[in-house]
Amino acid sequence: MTEHALIDGLITQNKDAIQYLVHHYQKNVIKTAYYFVDNMQDAEDLSQDVLLEILRSIGRYKKESSLNTWIYRITVNKSLDHLRRQKRRNIFQTLESFLQGTTHEKIGKNLEPSVTDTTHEDKEKKKILDIAVNSLPENQRIAFILNKYDELTYKEIAEIMNLSISSIESLIHRAKMKLQNKLVNYFSEYAKGIK
Amino acid sequence: MQKASNKLDCDFIRDNLFSYQENKLSGEKKQMFEDHLLICHKCTQLVQYFKSISKIFEAKRSDEPNPFIETRTIQRIEAELKHGNIPAFTFSHRIFQPLLVSIIIFVASLIGFSLGKEVDKEISINLLRQNDIQTMKSDLYITDFMDENNTIFNNH
Structure with missing residues (x-):
């Protein structure tokens, strides 16, 4: 399937196009997200969010860059957003455990090697x-x-x-x-x- | 002097760990790098440590996702589509939406234009009325009231 046909298929929510997108792009998306978030489970969840985001915004895709580049951008942004959210969560958890007077061990999955x-x-x-x-x-x-x-x-x-x-x-x-x-x-x- | 040159060589090793690891050093620099490793135990240990750390890059690259993720993702997308959570960009949608926006803008400007014309008409009618009053006043010799500061009081 050509990139053009894929984009048109995604715009019309064609089942074959969606399957092609998932089959050919998801693994790369997971790997990139994994390099950022360092947790395979989170990376897999993020990849689903990325693919849904692609389907939601494909109508606004301006073809100024290749589809692959555009997908990379969405993946990097989603991964960074995830890290920011995780950082905020970790701060709150640290604060909470500090207020509760408990000794805080490593908080957040990010510190646990996967x-x-x-x-x-x-x-x-x-x-x-x-x-x-x-x-x-x-x-x-x-x-x-x-x-x-x-x-x-x-x-x-x-x-x-x-x-x-x-x-x-x-x-x-x-x-x-x-x-x-x-x-x-x-x-x-x-x-x-x-x- | 010998100590100073060794210190320089150690700095050279520390500054070129990535270049050496990625085989990006020129022949002469690579030779210099390896010659120093023969005589400096600490730098040899450092390079080994760096190599072991660099292996983590490769290990991470070889990690594979869950083989069932593709099926799970397609199921999730289908569910989202079924619930209408993903807007469809159909042909009529792509044509209809911009057309509708253009029509709304056109109608709004027409309304604005006709309203502006109405207001303009009313202003000119008011001006005409005032001119008529002034003419009537002058015809009937009615003077405007003035106070001590010569300010004109208008009756209307």
Whole structure:
């Protein structure tokens, strides 16, 4: 099915077009969302929201960018919204447990590693990497995740983020520098720990 | 001096962890990087640590979603469509909606235009009436009342 036929099919809510959309695009949407939210269950739920959003707003899609780019944009926005909501929820939960005088353990699914890690050390390293990536400024984080996890080219990221290729290069370079520094610091702590 | 150059080399390692990992260092720089690792145990450990962290990127990429998610999603979309939660963008919808908006704008401007004309007519009639009163006044020699400050009092 061509992109044009798919869009027309989605506009008329054609069953085949909807099935084609789900079959060909959902997995990518889940993976991208997963790289952002770090929880497969949440990523799957988000992918359904993204597909419903596509169906709701396909009539307003202006074809200025490719359908794939447009879907990436919706996915990134939905994932970031989810993270913001989760952050707010975590703050309230922390506050609540503080007011109740209970000792708060790690709150929120985000801190619980979802990958089936084998060792405690792997879990620890994954947590460190997630914290380091999540501490990046939003634009750097988006560009870095799309490049490093989704393996998109600078040109594709530039289209998704509506920025120039040179801006994307600079964002990714700065993100890597910051991550390197953070990981070196973590390593110093880690090295102290194993001494 | 030796210590200073080692410190520089360690900084070089720290600044190029990603480039080395992604094989983006030039031949000469890569050689420099690897030569330093031969003599610096701490940097070797750091590079190993960084490599193990980088493996997490690959591990995350290989995580797969639930195989039944596609069926579940189609079911959810069908349910949303059934309940009318997704507006249909049919051909008539796409044509009818903009047409309706254009007609409403056109009718509103027509009403505005005719109302404006009516008001304009009334203003000119009022002006004519006032002119007639003035002419009558002057014909009958009726002067306007004035106070001590020579302000004209209008009777009407």
